[in-house]
Amino acid sequence: MRRILHLDMDAFFAAIEQMRHPELVGKPIIIGGDGDPTKRGVVSTASYEARKFGIHSAMPLRRAYRLCPEAVFLPVDYDEYLKVSEKIKGILRSFTSLVEDIGIDEAFLDITDLNISSEEIAMEIKKKIKDELNLTCSIGIAPNKLLAKIASDIKKPDGLSIISEKDIERLIWPLPVRKLWGVGPKTEVQLKNMGISIIGELASISLGRLIEYFGKSYSNYLYEASRGIDESPVITHWEPKSMSRETTFQRDTDDWNTIAKNLAELTREVVDNMKGSGYKGKTVTIKIRFSNFETHTRAKTLDDFTNSIDILRKAAFEALGRIELKKKVRLIGVRIGRLARG
Ligand SMILES: [Mg+2]
Structure with missing residues (x-):
């Protein structure tokens, strides 16, 4: 059974404005266009205080103004919201790399393999976002993305809803x-x-x-x-494109055995790393830096994606064979790229 977490920030733009202008806390705030409600434009976000007046996103600003003339109207400061969004995504990635970014204030996490209860991980995420950014979010956890997204919307703001397939009839229908x-x-x-x-x-x-x-x-x-059925996977756009290791020798060396031993060792470390995070790679690149800092790289591309140590080590040595070791070597590195899950 999968465990998918959907996180949705509460009145995100309005909450950021209230955070940086504490005098706005508790007031109806409407963010949209350039902040002038007499001009054309629509509401991007309304604070919960403004929502009580029936104001919601996508409503024309002029109409919002008629509904609540005492509201504070602010322009959209997208750059600032994006900065905060990136911090939130960073916090989420500190829990798992399986994060699907679906908007400036929303994301899915696949928490199936995390050794922590759904409730605990949700509380941890909420606490971290509150402590570091002073913002609240609502979280839904369910066996798939469809249900998780519905779940995060059940209780707002600062909500947490964990639902299972047996809740579909009672909660979803x-x-x-x-x-x-x-x-x-x-x-x-x-x-x-x-x-x-x-x-x-x-x-x-x-x-x-x-x-x-x-x-x-x-x-x-x-x-x-x-029927609450959704098999779609969490799609991470934040995939590492390559994994690498390098080492600088204690003393520059032209001893073939030392160089070969280190290359084999580094390749094994990268392969272990790939296997541990579920990747296969297709390109092996090696880097040699000579004592005069002259640096050479050579790559070998394989026919298929693989995580086989034998195949990848052989490719690394083939690539090394194409560099003339004419000086003492200061550094050697291995990078495996064209990574794909599998
Ligand atoms: Mg939101």
Whole structure:
């Protein structure tokens, strides 16, 4: 059973503004456009205080102003929000490298293999974000991305919802169809015309009937999503492109045995590292730096991705063989690149 965590920051832009302007805490804040509510533009984020007036994202600023003229209107400072976002993603990656970035204030983590309970990891993440950035987030944990995303939205702000497959009927089916990822306003209207407004009603429709209204692949998606089925993996864009090790000799050397022994050792370390994190590689590059700091690299590309120490070591020695060892060697390094999971 997979464990997928979805993290969603609470009123992210508004929370950042309140953090850097503490006098705004507790006040209705609306962030959008250049912060002038008499101009055209839409609400990017409204603080929870502003949401009480019925203000939500994508609403025209002028309308938001009519609903709550006393609100503080601020321009979008995307650069600042991005900086904070990167810090949050850094915190998430300190827990696992299996992080899928899905927006400035949202991410999925695959926590299946972490040796810590779902509740504990959620509390740890919340605490770290609170301590380091003074921001709150809502977290959902579920057996897949679809359910995790719905779960993070169940309790907000500062929420935590852990759901399992047996909660689908009780927690997911009463929700409006719009809560399903991939159901937009257009589909919502079409479903409404079919007499379907909640997820449970969608789950009662046969696949054949859905196909009468929607394309085949989208029907399949709706059919499975309404039943809480989602096999899609967490896709990490933050993949290392290469792994490497290098060593500087205590004393520059032209002793072939010493050089060969070190090359074999470094290759083994990189391969162990690759295996430990589930990668295979295709390119082996070696680097030699001579005593005069002249540096040479040679690469060998393999036909297939591999994590075989024999194949990779052989490739490393082939690459070394193409460097003329005409001076004493100061440093030797090995890099394995073109990494892929597998
Ligand atoms: Mg958010």
